[in-house]
Amino acid sequence: MSGVSVSTDPLLQITGLTVEVRADDTWRPVLHELDLTLHRGEVLGLIGESGAGKSTAGLAALGYVRNGSRFAEGSIRFDGRELVGAPERQLRALRGLRVAYVAQSAAASFNPAWNLITQYTEIPVKRRLRTRQQAEADAQNMFKTLLLPDPKGIGYRYPHQVSGGQLQRAMIAMAMSCQPELIVFDEPTTALDVTTQVEVLTAIKLIVERFGTAALYISHDLAVVTQLADRIMVLRHGCKVEEGDTRQILDKPREPYTKALLGQKIERRRSTPSPAGQPLLRIDSLSAAYARRVSVLQNVTFEVGRKQTVAVVGESGSGKSSLARAITGLLTPTRGTIALDGKLLSPRMQQRSRSDLKRIQMIYQSPDTALNPRQQIGEVLGRPLEFYLGLRGKAQERYVARLLEMIDLDQSFARRFPEDLSGGEKQRICIARALAAEPELIICDEVTSALDQLVAQDILRLLQRLQQELSASFLFITHDLATVKAIADQIVVMQNGMVVDQGSRDSVLKPPLHPYTNLLLSSEPKLDPNWLTQLLATRAQAYG
Amino acid sequence: MTDLAIRRSVTVWLAIGATGLVFAVLANAAWAQGNRGAIALAAAAFGGMATILLRWTQGRCVEFGILLASLLYGSAVAAAQTRFAAFPASGIAGLIAVQAMTLLAGRQARLLRSAPVSAWIGLILIGGYIFVWALAPILAPYSESQIVGVEYVPWGPNFLLGTDYLGRDMLSRLLYATRNTIAIALAATLIGFLSGTAAGLLAATIGGWVDNALGRFMDIAMAIPQLIFALLILTLTGTSITALILVIAFADATRVFRLVRAVSSNVLALDFVEAARLRGEGLNWIMRREVLPNINAPLLAEFGMRFCFAILFVSSLSFLGLGMQPPTADWGSMVRENAGLIVYGEVAPLLPAGTIAVLAVAINLTVDWLLYRASGLKA
Numbered sequence: 015m016s017g018v019s020v021s022t023d024p025l026l027q028i029t030g031l032t033v034e035v036r037a038d039d040t041w042r043p044v045l046h047e048l049d050l051t052l053h054r055g056e057v058l059g060l061i062g063e064s065g066a067g068k069s070t071a072g073l074a075a076l077g078y079v080r081n082g083s084r085f086a087e088g089s090i091r092f093d094g095r096e097l098v099g100a101p102e103r104q105l106r107a108l109r110g111l112r113v114a115y116v117a118q119s120a121a122a123s124f125n126p127a128w129n130l131i132t133q134y135t136e137i138p139v140k141r142r143l144r145t146r147q148q149a150e151a152d153a154q155n156m157f158k159t160l161l162l163p164d165p166k167g168i169g170y171r172y173p174h175q176v177s178g179g180q181l182q183r184a185m186i187a188m189a190m191s192c193q194p195e196l197i198v199f200d201e202p203t204t205a206l207d208v209t210t211q212v213e214v215l216t217a218i219k220l221i222v223e224r225f226g227t228a229a230l231y232i233s234h235d236l237a238v239v240t241q242l243a244d245r246i247m248v249l250r251h252g253c254k255v256e257e258g259d260t261r262q263i264l265d266k267p268r269e270p271y272t273k274a275l276l277g278q279k280i281e282r283r284r285s286t287p288s289p290a291g292q293p294l295l296r297i298d299s300l301s302a303a304y305a306r307r308v309s310v311l312q313n314v315t316f317e318v319g320r321k322q323t324v325a326v327v328g329e330s331g332s333g334k335s336s337l338a339r340a341i342t343g344l345l346t347p348t349r350g351t352i353a354l355d356g357k358l359l360s361p362r363m364q365q366r367s368r369s370d371l372k373r374i375q376m377i378y379q380s381p382d383t384a385l386n387p388r389q390q391i392g393e394v395l396g397r398p399l400e401f402y403l404g405l406r407g408k409a410q411e412r413y414v415a416r417l418l419e420m421i422d423l424d425q426s427f428a429r430r431f432p433e434d435l436s437g438g439e440k441q442r443i444c445i446a447r448a449l450a451a452e453p454e455l456i457i458c459d460e461v462t463s464a465l466d467q468l469v470a471q472d473i474l475r476l477l478q479r480l481q482q483e484l485s486a487s488f489l490f491i492t493h494d495l496a497t498v499k500a501i502a503d504q505i506v507v508m509q510n511g512m513v514v515d516q517g518s519r520d521s522v523l524k525p526p527l528h529p530y531t532n533l534l535l536s537s538e539p540k541l542d543p544n545w546l547t548q549l550l551a552t553r554a555q556a557y558g
Numbered sequence: 559m560t561d562l563a564i565r566r567s568v569t570v571w572l573a574i575g576a577t578g579l580v581f582a583v584l585a586n587a588a589w590a591q592g593n594r595g596a597i598a599l600a601a602a603a604f605g606g607m608a609t610i611l612l613r614w615t616q617g618r619c620v621e622f623g624i625l626l627a628s629l630l631y632g633s634a635v636a637a638a639q640t641r642f643a644a645f646p647a648s649g650i651a652g653l654i655a656v657q658a659m660t661l662l663a664g665r666q667a668r669l670l671r672s673a674p675v676s677a678w679i680g681l682i683l684i685g686g687y688i689f690v691w692a693l694a695p696i697l698a699p700y701s702e703s704q705i706v707g708v709e710y711v712p713w714g715p716n717f718l719l720g721t722d723y724l725g726r727d728m729l730s731r732l733l734y735a736t737r738n739t740i741a742i743a744l745a746a747t748l749i750g751f752l753s754g755t756a757a758g759l760l761a762a763t764i765g766g767w768v769d770n771a772l773g774r775f776m777d778i779a780m781a782i783p784q785l786i787f788a789l790l791i792l793t794l795t796g797t798s799i800t801a802l803i804l805v806i807a808f809a810d811a812t813r814v815f816r817l818v819r820a821v822s823s824n825v826l827a828l829d830f831v832e833a834a835r836l837r838g839e840g841l842n843w844i845m846r847r848e849v850l851p852n853i854n855a856p857l858l859a860e861f862g863m864r865f866c867f868a869i870l871f872v873s874s875l876s877f878l879g880l881g882m883q884p885p886t887a888d889w890g891s892m893v894r895e896n897a898g899l900i901v902y903g904e905v906a907p908l909l910p911a912g913t914i915a916v917l918a919v920a921i922n923l924t925v926d927w928l929l930y931r932a933s934g935l936k937a
Contacts, residue, residue, distance in 0.1 A: 342836055363836065371838040384829040388851035401837060447833070 023094055025195055025228050026052040026075055031088035031098075033070050033079060033252075045070045046252045047088065054195065055226040059243030059260070061236055061275070063466035064437075067252035068232045072198040075230055076113050077105045093195070110137045114189035118201040120181040124173040131169030134188045143192060156187040159224070160217040178330075179210030183217045190221060197221070198230045203238060207329040207493060208537040215241055215539075215546055234466060236275055237539035240264065241546040248272050260543055274468060276541065292356050293317035294487045295341070295455055300350030302340050310336040311347070312511045318455065318504075323481060323488040325502035325519075327495065327534065333511035334491045338457050341489070342376055354455070372402045375448035379460040381440035385432040391418075391443055392428035398450040417446040420483075421476060438469035442476065449480070457489045462497060474500055495538050499523065507531050673927055680923030687736060687917055694737045698730040703885035710899065710906075720906060722896055726885075732909060735887040740917075742882070743868035746803045750810025750868075751861055757811065758818025759845045762826055773819070776812045784809045785874070792880045802881060806871055810864050817860055821853045855928065862925035866918050873914055889914050 028050040034041035045067040052058050052075075060068040073079065074090055077097030090097040092108065109115075117123045125133060134156075135149035144152065150169070157165035160183045173181055182202055189197050199218065203211040219242060222229055233239045239246060239260075246263045248255040248271065256269045267273045295318040302311040310333045318324045326334045339345035341352055343363030352359045354373060360366050378384035385394060395414045399405040405413055415425050421442040432440055441461060448456050458477070462470035478501060481488060490501060498505060498519075505522040507515040507530060515528035522531060536549060673681070690697065699718075700706050704726065711721040719728035757776075761769040788805045795801040825831065826849060834848050873890030875881035882888040892910040899906050 344832070344836070366838075368838045371836065376833065376836060378829045378833070380829065384833060386830045386848055386852070389847070398837060401839070451837070 024051045025054045025056075025093055026050070026230075027089075027091045028071070028074060029089050029091075031071075031074060031090060032086040033067070033074065033083055034086045035080075035083045041084070041086065043086065044083065044252050045074070048074075048249075048252075048254060050247065052196070052228055052230065054228055055222075056245070057222055057229045057231055057243045059239030059246040060230060060232045060249060061234065061239055061246055062249035063234055063468065065251070066249040068249050069200055070252075071249070072115075072200050072230050072232045075196065075198050076109050076115060078109075110194070111141060111143075111192045112194050113196045113198065114192070114194040116182075116185055116189050116197060116199045116202050118204055120185040120202075121173065121178065123185060124181065126173050129170050129172050130176070130184050130188075134169065134184075134191050138191050141192070149191070152191065153187065156190055157184070159220060160187050161213075161220075162187075177210070179206055179213045182206065182210075182214050186214070186217050186221060190225070190227070193225065194227065196228045196230070198232070200232045201234070204233070204235075208495075208539075209329060209533060211238070211539070212537050212546070212549065216550060218242060219546065235539065236467075237541050237545075240541055240543050241539065248275070264541060264543070291320075294320045294322075294355060295489070296353045296356075297337075297341070298351045298353070300337075300340060300347050300352065302336060302345050302347045304336075304345075306348075310345075310511050311340060314350070314508075314511075314513050316504075316506050316513065316516055318487050318489055320487060321481075321485060322503045323490055323501055324504040324506060325490040325492060325498040326506045326508060327492060327498055328508035329493060329534075331510070332508040334508050335459060336511070337508070338376065338459050338489070338491055341457065342374060368402070372451045373454045374457065375451050375453040375455070376457045376459065377441075377444050377448050377461050380464045381437055381444050382432075382464075384444050385440055387432050389431075390428065391430055391432070391435075394432075394443060395428070395446055395450050398447060402451050413450070417450055420449065420480070421446045436469075437465050438472060441465060441469075441473055445473075445476065445480070449484070453486055455487050455489060457491065459491045460493070463492070463494065477501065495535060507534070676923045677927035680920045680925075680927070683916060683920035684924060687740065687920070690733055690736045691740055694733045698727075698733045700727040700730040702726075702731060702734040702887050704730075710904075719909065722892070722906070723898065728906060728909065731887040731892060732913065735889050735892055735910060736913065738882060738886055739869060739872055739888045739890070739914075742799065742803055742888075743806070743865060743872050746806035746872075747810055747861065747865045747868045749803065749807035750864065751814055751857075753807070754811035754814025755818050755850075755857065758815040759822055759849060760841075761815070762819045762822040763841060763845050763849065769819075772815070776815045779808070779812045780816075784871070788871070788875060789878070789880060792875070797880050797883055799882070802872070802875065806868050809871075810868065814860065814864065817856065818853065821856050822849045825849050825852045859925050859928040862921045862928065866921045866925075869914060869917065 028048055031045060031048045031050075032043050033045040035044050036042075044065075048067075048071055050058070050071065060071060062068045070080070070083070074085075074097075075092070077090060077092070077100060079085055085098045088098070092113065095104075097105065097108075124130070131150055131153050134153040135144070135146060138144040138149045138152070139146050143149075153169050154165050157168055162168050162180060162183055168176065168180070168184070176184065186197075186199075186202070202218070203214050206214060215238065218229070218231075221227055222242065229242070231239055231242050236246075243260050245258065246260050247257040248263070248269070250271055256263065256267065256272050258268075263272065264276065267276055297317070298315055300311055300314045301309070303309045312333075314333075314337060316324070326337060328334045336345055340347050343359070343361065343366055346361045352361070354370070359370060363371070389397075392411070392414055395417050396405075396410045399410050399413050403413075411428075414428055418425060418427055423439065423442055423446075427435070427439070427443070432443070435443065444461075461477075462473055465473060474497060477488070480486075481501070488501075490497070492498060502519050505516065505519055506513055507522065507528065509530050514530050515522055522528075523535070527535065536552075539545060705724055706727050707717060707721050707725045709721060709723055709725045711717050711725075713720050717727050717729070719732065722728055722731065757772055761772040787809065791805050792801060831844060831848050834844055839848075869889075872881055872888065873893070876888050876890030877894045879891075879894075881890055884891065889910040893907050896907040900908075
C-alpha cells in the first residue's frame with residue numbers, strides 16, 4: 015500500500031477481490047480479499063509458492079478467471095473501468111490491446127503450425143490497428159529491440175525452429191504488438207536455464223524501461239523479481255502476507271514468512287575428504303547417442319568415491335540426465351565402461367542382476383509422476399523391501415515404519431495415496447523408496463527443481479542428514495549452483511555432452527574459474543536489485 | 559487404527575447377518591415353490607457376500623471371491639436349468655452381482671453417492687435389467703417356447719403383452735430374451751476385453767517387434783468390415799452360440815487392443831514405471847500393478863460402450879437369421895418374427911426394439927459419468 019497520494023488515478027486497482035474455485039459441491043477461495051494497486055509504468059512483483067494465488071491474481075488483471083472459478087467479491091478497475099461482471103465484448107476490447115499476458119511456457123503457448131510473425135501480427139491486423147506490412151515491420155523492430163538474432167528473418171521461423179529463450183522473448187515481443195499499458199508476466203523464466211533466464215530478464219527490463227509499460231511480474235523466485243520490480247507483494251495461501259518497496263522487503267521484511275523466503279540459503283556442508291582406495295563408481299570415457307546418431311555424451315570420465323557426493327552441473331541439453339540414464343542402464347553407451355566397486359556393469363539394464371540393480375537407486379525430478387497414483391505409500395515402500403530383501407508381512411511393515419521415520423513422516427502415511435500428499439512429502443517418499451533398497455549409490459536427478467523454495471530447502475536438509483547417516487554415495491544432477499554449494503564434495507561441470515571442468519568443490523568454484531563455470535555462476539540471480547544491471551555491464555565490457 | 563478395526567468388524571458382522579438373511583429367505587421361497595433358479599440366486603448372493611467378507615478381512619481376495627461366486631452361481635443355475643447356454647450366462651451374472659456389491663460396500667461407495675442424476679437413472683435402469691435377467695424364470699408367467707394361446711392375442715389380463723405369431727406369451731419371451739441377449743453380449747464383450755487388454759498391454763509394455771506384429775495383425779483384422787466378417791465366419795462354422803460369442807469377441811478385441819495400447823503407452827512413459835523397470839520388475843508386475851490400475855477408468859467406460867455395440871450386433875445378426883436360433887428368444891429375432899404386425903399399427907414388435915434402446919441409453923448414461931470421472935482424474 016503506497017501511502018503517497020498520487021496525482022493520476024492508478025492504472026489497475028483491485029480491491030477486496032475474492033476468487034473461488036469449485037471443489038466437489040462447495041466453493042473454496044483461492045484468492046482472499048486481495049487489494050492491489052498498480053500505477054502507470056510501475057512494476058509490481060508477485061511472490062509466492064505454488065497455490066499462493068499469484069497466477070489467479072495475474073489473470074484477474076485481464077478480467078479473467080479460469081474455468082471452474084468465479085469472482086466472488088470485490089472489484090477490479092482497469093483505468094477506472096470495472097472489469098468484474100463486464101460483458102465479454104468489453105473485456106475482449108481490452109485484452110491484447112491494453113493488457114497483455116506472457117505465459118510461463120512459450121513452447122505451449124505458441125501455435126506450432128504458424129510462424130512467429132504471423133502470430134505476432136494477428137491481433138494488430140485483426141483489430142485494424144495496422145496493415146499486415148506495418149505490423150510485420152513493427153515485429154522486426156521489436157525483435158531487434160529485444161536483441162533477438164536475425165531480427166528480419168527470425169519471424170519467418172516456426173516455434174520449434176528457435177530456442178526456448180528466443181521463443182520466450184518472441185512471446186514478450188508479441189505481448190508488445192499493440193503497445194499495451196500493462197503486461198502480466200506469469201513465471202516467464204521458470205522453465206529456463208540460468209543463462210537463458212538472463213537473456214529473457216534483459217528483454218523484459220528493456221521493455222519496461224523503454225516503453226514505460228506497467229507490469230505484474232509473477233514468480234516464485236525472489237531474486238528474479240528483485241531485478242525488475244519497484245514494489246513486491248508476497249502472497250501465501252491466497253492471502254497477502256506483505257507488500258512494500260523492493261528495498262524495504264529485502265532489507266526490512268516485517269513478516270516471518272517473508273523472512274523465511276529471504277532467509278539464509280541452506281548452509282554448506284563440510285566436505286568429506288575423498289577416501290583412499292577404490293572408488294565406488296568409475297566411469298571411463300563414456301559416450302552415448304540417441305538413435306545411434308544424436309550424440310549426447312562424449313568421452314565422459316569421472317569417479318564417485320565411497321560416502322562422497324558428486325554433483326553433475328550443466329544446462330538442459332548438457333547431457334547430465336543422459337549420464338544418469340547411462341549409469342542406470344536405460345541408455346546403452348556406444349563406447350566406454352561403467353564400473354561399480356571395480357566390477358564392470360553390463361551396459362544394458364536388462365542384463366544386470368537383481369543385486370546390481372539394488373546397488374544403484376534413482377530419485378526423480380518430478381515426484382508427481384514418480385509415484386504410482388494407485389498404490390498406497392505402504393505398498394510403494396514395501397515393494398522394494400519384498401523384492402530385494404525378501405521382507406513380508408510384519409517385518410515389512412516395521413521396516414516401512416522405520417523408513418517413514420527416517421524421512422520425518424508419520425506412520426499414518428503408509429495408508430495414504432500419493433494424491434493426498436504435498437509435493438515435498440511425495441519427494442520424501444521417493445527418497446525413502448530409494449533408501450528401501452539399501453543402495454550404495456543414489457542418483458538424484460534434479461530432485462528439488464519441481465518444488466517450492468522452502469520445501470526444496472527442507473528436502474536438501476534431509477539429504478544432507480542422510481549423507482551423514484548412511485554409507486551411500488550420491489550422484490547429484492542439478493542446474494542449481496546453490497544446491498551444489500550446499501551438498502557436493504566433488505563437482506563435474508558438463509556442456510554439450512562433455513565434461514568441461516571437474517574437481518573438488520573448492521577447486522571448481524574458486525578462481526581461476528573455467529569460462530563456462532563462470533558463466534553459470536554469474537548467471538545465478540542474486541538478491542540484489544542491481545545484480546542484472548551490473549552483470550550486463552560486466553559482460554558488455556568483457557565482450558566489447 | 560483401532561477405530562477402523564472396530565468399524566471393519568462391525569461391517570463384517572452386518573455382512574454375515576445380511577448373507578444369512580438373504581440366503582434363508584431365498585432358499586425358503588425356492589423350497590416352497592420348487593424353483594431351482596431361486597436357489598441359484600441365493601448361491602450367488604452368498605458368493606457375493608463371501609467376497610465382501612474376504613475383501614474386508616483379507617484385503618486382496620477380490621479376484622478369488624469373484625471366481626468363487628460365479629462358480630457357485632453358475633453351477634447352481636446350470637444344474638437347475640440343465641441348459642448349456644445358461645452356464646456362461648449365469649457365471650457372468652454372479653460376477654456382475656459381486657462387482658456391484660463390492661462397489662456398494664467398498665470405499666467407492668462415496669464415489670457412487672456423488673454420481674449425477676443422469677448416472678443414477680442409468681444405474682437404476684441397468685439394475686432393473688440385471689434384476690430381470692437374474693429372476694427371469696421366476697418373473698415369467700409362462701416358459702420361453704411354450705405355445706399358450708392363439709396367435710396375436712391383444713394385450714389383456716391373461717397375456718399382459720399379448721402373444722406372438724406362434725401363440726407364445728410375449729412378456730415371458732421378452733423376459734427370457736433379456737437373459738439370452740445380454741448373456742451373449744456380455745460373454746462376448748468380456749472375452750473380447752480380456753484378450754484385447756492382454757494383447758494391448760503386452761504390445762505397449764514389450765514394444766519392438768511384438769508391438770509391430772500385434773499391431774499390424776489387428777490392423778488387418780480391422781480392415782475387414784465387422785458384419786461381413788461375422789456373416790462369413792458364421793456361415794462357415796454354423797450358427798452355434800459359441801461361434802457367435804467368439805466372432806463378436808474377436809471383433810471387439812481389435813478395438814480394445816488399440817485403446818489399451820494407446821492409453822498404456824501414456825502411462826508407460828511416466829517415471830514410476832521407469833522406477834519399477836529399474837528395480838528389475840518383470841512384465842507381469844509392470845502390466846498388472848503399474849499400468850492396469852491407472853487405465854481402468856477409460857477401460858471401464860469403453861467396456862460399457864462395447865457392451866452396447868455387442869447387444870446391437872447380436873440383435874442385428876439375429877434379425878438376419880444368423881444369431882440365436884429359434885425357439886430361443888432374443889430381442890433381435892423377436893423384432894423380426896413380429897415385424898408383420900407393424901402393418902396393422904401394433905406396437906408388439908417395437909417392444910423388444912424398445913428394450914434394446916432403453917438398455918443402450920442406460921449404459922451410455924452410466925458410461926458418460928465414468929468418462930467424466932476418468933477425464934477429471936489427475937495424471
